[in-house]
Amino acid sequence: MIARTRPAPPHLALAEAEALLEKQPHLALNKVDAILRTAPGFPPAEFVAARALRRLGKAKQALQKLDALARANPRVPAVLWELGELAAESGDNPRAVAALQALTGLQPGVSQGWFLLGRALRATGRADQAWRADLSGVHASSRDPELLKAAVLMNDGTLEEAEAALTARLARLTDDPPALRMLGEIAWRRGDMTAALAHVERAVDAAPGFDLARDFLIRLLMQTNRLPEALTHAEALSESPVPMPGHDLILASVLVKLGHQERARGIYERLLAAQPDQPQVWQNLGHVLKTLGAQSPAVEAYREAVTRQPSMGEAWWSLANLKTVKLGPDDIAAMEAALASLDGQDEERKEDVFHLHFSLGKAYEDAKDYPSSFAHYDKGNALRRTMVRHDADSFTAEVRAAAQAFSAAFIAGVDAGGCPAPDPIFVVGLPRSGSTLVEQILASHSQIEGTMELPEMMMIASRLQSRVDEGEFADFAAMISSLTPADRTRLGAEYIERTQVHRQTGRPLFIDKMPNNWQHVGLIRLILPNAKIVDARRHPLSCCISGWKQHFARGQTFTYDLGEIGRYYRDYVGLMADFDRAAPGAVHRVIYEDMVADTEAQVRRVLGYLGLPFEQSCLEFYNNDRAVRTASSEQVRQPIFRDGLEPWRNYGPWLAPLIEALGPVLTDYR
Template sequence: MIQTTRPPLRRPAPPPAALAEAEALLDGQPHKALTKAEAILAKAPGYPPAEFIVARALRRIGKGKQALARLDALARANARVPAVLWELGELSAELGDNPRAVVALQTLTQVQPSIPSGWFLLARCLRKLGHSGDAWRAELSAIYASSHDAELQKAALAVNDGLLDEADAVLKARLVRLPDDPPACRMVGEIAWRRGDMTTALEWVERAVLAAPGFDLARDFLIRLLMQTNRLPDALAHAEVLIGSPVESPGHKLILASVLVKLGHQERARSLYEELLAAQPEQPQVWQNLGHVLKTLGAQTEAVHAYRQAVKYQPTMGEAWWSLANLKTVRLDADDIAAMEAALASLGAATDEQNEDVFHLHFSLGKAFEDARDYPASFRHYDAGNALRRTMVLHDADSFSAEVRATAETFTAAFIAQMGDGGCPAPDPIFVVGLPRSGSTLVEQILASHSQIEGTMELPEMMMMAARLQSRVDEGEFADFATMVASLTPDDRTRLGEEYIERTRVHRQTGRPLFIDKMPNNWQHVGLIKLILPNAKIIDARRHPLSCCISGWKQHFARGQTFTYDLGEIGLYYSDYVGLMAAFDAHAPGAVHRVIYEDMVADTETQVRCVLDYIGVPFEPGCLEFYNNDRAVRTASSEQVRKPIFRDGLEPWRNYEPWLGPLVEALGPVLTAYPEAP
């Protein structure tokens, strides 16, 4: 079995009974161990095992310098005995003599390269001497040695088999013996992540990286955790470190590019992807990632080329086909349809992993046949793609409707008055809310063309904060949503508002005083927004229910929007949205400004002036020339908002009218009352 603690001393001969007795006394009674070992040396001067016990005993009673002298002498005579080298290295490090420690530990790791503890200690000493590159390599060697450790292998197998409690017990016992063992810390973090405990996961993985800064796999995992919790500046800092690894890996550049994309640093991400492709062009995933960045930057021709390169190298890559179709301004021709149908046929009975390609291909074929005006075929593929995708997401329409009703019943005029003043007074945020495909990107692009307003992206911060508050109800701290919200004191609300301002600061790249948060789902939290950010503006972008819902149903979203994959469910969601916004309008008149998409198309200038008046900024002609704004746009409408407003396609639902019964039924009176609420 591979050792992970101090290597044993190679004894030239079996020790006498007195030697064994002295050894047994070392940890509990080092003074007695010293006495017995010296007695042995009196009879057998220079006997190495006894000398070794003397040195270790001296160290334990606080006589480190004397111990070091004895160890030095032992090491000269026993230059390749692992136990002596380990003790010498460890004691030298304790005394701050890192050069001496490094010499001993370098010899130790040459003699026994399979023992991780020697490599880890060597790395710590090298870092203290400023030799970070050598330290990094030593830590990588330690991780490699750890991969052969039987105890860690047992824990890893248990994790892979889903036996998380068993793995956790093995690792926690190991950490009692080997505190801050980096591989064990990382694996405990993974267990917490698999359990959904992100806070604990981050603590353990950060501990692993702190103990071994050259543990590349742990740092990579940490970056991914930080991205999942939206701690993007921290993720970027770690990604910048990772690309300095002495072991070059394309994966390091890929994860850095991912962080940069999330932060909105598209140009640098583009450069990284292009570097990777220059070195190795046959990488469909990298071509696709590059296409996403180019699309966001408005470089449509280059984006089309990138996506086509992706499907050239991997014809079944459904997401790349969908990315082409999702440009909206690109038409997939008969050759493309044939290629996609061949790809779909080749996938046959798809695995769970291949289902991602299958539903993307169905969505892409739906768009291609729509462009070809073959609406029955188009609907058939859209329907198949949505049906498959629906099996892969969680959405409880009834539960969601109940939550929306609870919110509407909470934020009454009386409740709002009872809560009184409070919250962060910052006027910076402009929330653009509504359903996806409602014209919200158009509103955002118009506003972002104003000299005082910065466009960012769909920011997750408010959704995350609301989920955190809801978890207090789910975990039993409060009886219901209303009780939880009512418990927020003015100071609580101020802190929450300040937290939002601080967390979103990373997305602001200019000095403009106002910024847009275009997360559409924030309509669910308009009451909370006004409680914690009373001076924030909220713009409700609304579109005809059939046009909005069918456009959302035809759209595959990279994440979230789980309600869009069933015509009945998307209709219920639209009805819930209208109901909540109507209730808020009644109890807080004027708090939300509504923009009706069809009105914006019919009389753009009047609508733009109205929304700018609501925000409190003067009209600027540039807002009417929003299509000249070259800012990065990440939503599905990114290409459409780079052109003047067009009136075509105002009623896309008409092409699919024969099949819209479930949607019409779910919308009910909301459909006939539009643009008013029933």
């Protein structure tokens, strides 16, 4: 008699089938078919059979089995999950929605179910419900132990461990939105903007209703100056079914960056009409009104801000920074009281403290109390200097490297290349040098559009410098010399393309008034050979003391120490002199004091350099209602006055560090 092999017990055979599912689904199906022959309808075997059929590409048969299982076992999450996924993959989104709604009802704390439901709802055109499903997924993920652990690691600065944990999660849960957003934050903390954007964009693609991820993406896009994309996402965020004031605020901030001031104004006014007790929003409204030239409403908005929050230093400084507004004794008393209330809170409230010192410096200056004025300016600058990075030695070395790279011999030997567009007019120089006045005069010409201080040239220059910093080239000169004509043309075209978003009038020429572009005059000439460069220059003591008294919202880190600002001015004059020798006539210089003394003659000279006819409107620049975003916004809305040509004289007793730093440039600055 022949012995027969006894079949394995059903539970063992089922385990064997499970083990074969991923790599050998056909064998798994054979095993469960054998089980079902002896135990017809056995639910666990039917479930494995459906999964095997799915992996074998037999979706229709798999769906039939899963449907039957779901009807018979409506409270088994695994069945609903498999049915929802397979129905979505098969394009049967109504069936997917039904299964996933049942699943999330059973397991509301499992984020992945909500994200799957969101995708299925979106595919059926139910965008609002899909958005809410994504938000429910985000809410559920906030209690996920694995994500919580990664968040703790990240916030503790243990970025590598956090990244490893999130990467392992994504290996199991592809395109998990919260894990992707967190990976994006890790990359951002490391300064890797490319990786940060890639991760966060994936998170938003996977869950378009993930509002916090979209908010983060908008901020990343703004930091990298991808403003049209930022606007698209900000407008999407403002449509969230769970409205928040923060969504409107970030939309307004993008609009401001794009120059759409009126639309931003409307947002701020609507928010304040609904809830007036918002000092930050009053301040933001003040900024927009100032830019639009609505000075009286701007003053009212700033005063609303400080009335609601007397220690709000930036709002006080915004009032002082209008230049045409004088802060009186009552204002001084209020600011001194606010400063006293912040005593001992320097670390937590540094920004309010230094803003108040700058504001008091301006108020005492208006009152002609120059010792008190200098003391407050000095304290404000000293505190602000502790918060910024500026290495004067390194900067001087960079300037010298640029001068050596763009020597006369190099410029003479440059082959054809560079983008031939004649559109840009670069107005360069130091802040507070009269550059805004030059810009406003030129922007009053019918052929020239005024934009703003554009970062694009600095971004291109920074990208090129990084190739030196990373060791690809021995020095800056070697990197510049390596650029082919095609490279130079591509870089110039990139600048023209990236600045197009700021051009709104159709005029053939436009102004880029980023003052720091004086550092890149050689690069400008190399990649945009037909661009024009206007150097706005002012007497060094007047320019430097005006810069030192000015708190800048960002950048200009050299202005918070009299010795450092003097040295910076000296570097600037030195590089521009070197470039004048290397490329005579490439740069047109406007001396502020000469512009004030004989405006028409100077305007005719600069228009001649630009190849444009004289227009009377350039002398009536104060009638131009264009938006102006710099510290001189109110001054350029008035005719030229000779008052204040030498502001340094009021602070003469304290200027020894500045005079020493300037050295021979003090007399040879022209």
